[in-house]
Amino acid sequence: MTAFLPLERSTLYSPAWFVPFDDYAQRVRTAGVEVGLDRLDDGRWLPLDDRPVRTPSAAVTFPGLGRRSAASAARPERHRARFAAAGYQPLYPADGEPFSADLVGIEFLVHPYDDTHPPAVEAAPRLVRLLPSVSFPYPPGLRTVHGFVRDAAASPVPVPVANALVEARGRMGDTEWHERTLSDASGAFRLALRWTGEKADENAVEETFRLQATERPGRSGALVIRLPGDAGPHVIEIREQS
Structure with missing residues (x-):
């Protein structure tokens, strides 16, 4: 019989879940949305090669991010996700948070984990609103x-x-x-x-x-x-x- 690990200890666990949302159309949008991932290293943001996975529920995740061979010896690392879509600009503050134009991504901590040390924090989906940009293709005749x-x-x-x-x-x-x-x-x-x-x-x-x-x-x-x-x-x- 095969032993299955709990989700928070498996390679399917993701420390961040994002749901891109078209603010103009008021609906979830995943098609055409690109997501980049950076890690803060000695005060500098370094681009990573990790590619996001889109779930059947339209969430964008990074499965396995934070998984280590020896999690007890590792420390949490700060990451950020950057979103891009043609005709849109991402609104990075979460709903209810003050707006600031200098935000260039959504920052989050990645806690290390392994088969015997589960992640210290449970991840929850985060809505990422995509607002129409100057180049947004509004319907003809719209004011x-x-x-x-x-x-x-x-x-x-x-x-x-x-x-x-x-x-x-x-x-x-x-x-x-x-x-x-x-x-x-x-x-x-x-x-x-x-x-x-x-x-x-x-x-x-x-x-x-x-x-x-x-x-x-x-x-x-x-x-x-x-x-x-x-x-x-x-x-x-x-x-x-x-």
């Missing part, structure tokens, strides 16, 4: 606004703010809506506005939207636009918030 996110303190030459979170929120009837995207390396953004903005009355043509851009906690900017009049491009200036 979008575009522009740039810049540092308000930079003068006279504008300095772009890359990877800033650009959002618009509102309510249509009983439904609250939320659109968001991330700026690219040049500070450019393109945001879909699929919902109706604020109106002076139900027959008004003009709609008002408030765009919010965030670089990190304490550094953000806002801009009010009125459509269809304000054609853009729109500039959102980031400044320190008191």
Whole structure:
């Protein structure tokens, strides 16, 4: 009779489980999503050759990562996962965590284990939201606004703010809506506005939207636009918030 090891002691165990999620379509997405893995070594991130495995439940895992011949003599190592997909930019903070534009991956500890020493921490799936980028192929005719996110303190030459979170929120009837995207390396953004903005009355043509851009906690900017009049491009200036 073959002896089967518990999952946490087998080569199938993964210290990290990720579920890529298309934030625009509001559904899980695995096709076309690339995942890179790095290990922190003496203060530097070193790319690894480990290839992810996609499970039937649409999770991305790294089976066997952390398995050692002698786990008791090894120490936990910090790793990070980096995501890429054509037309998307990954939103790295988890839901409920403060946004910061300088995050370039999802960091996690890999605890060593072997047949007699199981991993010290049980892994749980983590949702990774993929937001539409400037190059996202929106359907023809869909209303979008575009522009740039810049540092308000930079003068006279504008300095772009890359990877800033650009959002618009509102309510249509009983439904609250939320659109968001991330700026690219040049500070450019393109945001879909699929919902109706604020109106002076139900027959008004003009709609008002408030765009919010965030670089990190304490550094953000806002801009009010009125459509269809304000054609853009729109500039959102980031400044320190008191």
